[in-house]
Amino acid sequence: MSQPNFAEMPIDELVPAACAQIPDFPHEGILFYDVTTLFANSVAFKRSIDELADRFEGTYDIVAGVEARGFLMAAALAYKTGKGVMTVRKAGKLPRETFQAEYTLEYGTAAIEIHKEDIPAGQRVLILDDILATGGTVEAAISLMEQAKLEVAGVGFLMELDGLGGRSKMGDHRVESLSLTTE
Secondary structure (H helix, E strand, O other): OOOOOOOOOOHHHHHHHHOEEEEOOOOOOOEEEEOHHHHHOHHHHHHHHHHHHHHHOOOOOEEEEEOOHHHHHHHHHHHHHOOEEEEEEEOOOOOOOEEEEEEEEOOEEEEEEEEOOOOOOOOEEEEEEEEEOOOHHHHHHHHHHHHOOOEEEEEEEEEEEOOOOHHHHHOOOOEEEEEEEOO
């Protein structure tokens, strides 16, 4: 089976086409988009990072990646644009004093953190994550930036799953998703 021509495909079609689609994972009735196949394809990954760079050009000072797939995106975009990168980690992974924000999971809560003293207050931060679904994780990441007195310049995703309400949790912040799917 031949692979689609990712070099010519519109970005909103490229993203889901480059992702492996796993039915009934992690639960029956869920279609899981595995972005690791997009990252493994040099053309699809480069085009996705280039598109995010174009959409947010000149609006941010540093790129924040949400654990774990957001790390890959943030590092690539920061390198491409000559910006710094910060990691938004799961609670308990950072060695120094942190800001922490909790978010709701299907069965309980979780928390993410950033270091308190890595980024000077007032910096414009672009937050990146792979997929916008219910929005809880990125809503918590926005809260972290606000605690640190950082300005959220925008939030970027490879894909947005429509109908799950994630965008409503982004407040008035600029949101850019390279692809929108209803599945």
